[in-house]
Amino acid sequence: MRCIFCKADSSDSQSVEHIIPESLWNTEQILPRRVVCDKCNNYFARNVEKPLLDSPALTHLRFHEAVPNKRGRIPEIDGLILPGHVVRMRRHVEGPFVASVALPPQAFDEILSGKSSTLVLPAETEPPAAQIVSRFLAKVAIEALAQRLLNFPGGLDYVIDEVCFDPIRKLARVGQPKAWPHHSRRIYDINHRWNDERGDNVQVVHEYDFLYTELGELYFVLALYGLELAINIGGPDVDGYRAWLAKSDGASPLYSGKNAPPSGE
Ligand SMILES: [Zn+2]
Numbered sequence: 001m002r003c004i005f006c007k008a009d010s011s012d013s014q015s016v017e018h019i020i021p022e023s024l025w026n027t028e029q030i031l032p033r034r035v036v037c038d039k040c041n042n043y044f045a046r047n048v049e050k051p052l053l054d055s056p057a058l059t060h061l062r063f064h065e066a067v068p069n070k071r072g073r074i075p076e077i078d079g080l081i082l083p084g085h086v087v088r089m090r091r092h093v094e095g096p097f098v099a100s101v102a103l104p105p106q107a108f109d110e111i112l113s114g115k116s117s118t119l120v121l122p123a124e125t126e127p128p129a130a131q132i133v134s135r136f137l138a139k140v141a142i143e144a145l146a147q148r149l150l151n152f153p154g155g156l157d158y159v160i161d162e163v164c165f166d167p168i169r170k171l172a173r174v175g176q177p178k179a180w181p182h183h184s185r186r187i188y189d190i191n192h193r194w195n196d197e198r199g200d201n202v203q204v205v206h207e208y209d210f211l212y213t214e215l216g217e218l219y220f221v222l223a224l225y226g227l228e229l230a231i232n233i234g235g236p237d238v239d240g241y242r243a244w245l246a247k248s249d250g251a252s253p254l255y256s257g258k259n260a261p262p263s264g265e
Pocket of ligand 1: 003004005006007008037038039040041
């Protein structure tokens, strides 16, 4: 078998590839062993996923939503005890919400003496650099394509041998070209709750699909906690996606067309 990224023989590879990182609540979207070779798998974890997961925006998101990494730890963030003590905030996955705060000694004295007691957590942070997000989307897009075609005869060979996927593969593998824009917008609130088919109240962490436009462009569209990110698989240009949105009254491909909710909702 060959790796869908480097195209080298992957017969000896042992690890499964998480399409969305485990540290973003993914236990289901997984490619079987050998679809991505161990070398590419490790490289992506360090050079494509980690820069995104460690960005302030994702660290804060994972803290606020209590999303643990694969070792079960939620990232720590800095808060502020007014008027100005920086404190390190920790929280735990298990049990009721408990946040432990590491306080500098003088803040502790001030709180005990009643001078200071308001804790604030930053609500907004800068989004991660566009280049980091685009490269991550490129990796996820190729893997999602492989996931779709995995069970079709010749499906994986098509993903590997189709040269029109080589530029976005290169973006995932080596980060070139540097400028490959993606489209980003919020389609629902981070804490939005949906009713699933059993009527349970659920939060959607990640969802993705492909959009084939009338102009023959193929887009990969991913939503993370309601932040919709779209990338053109064919080349560094999102004008076709903007045009599609304008024509579709701003609907998300994840919630329109074949993905439209049943009428009456
Ligand atoms: Zn590889």
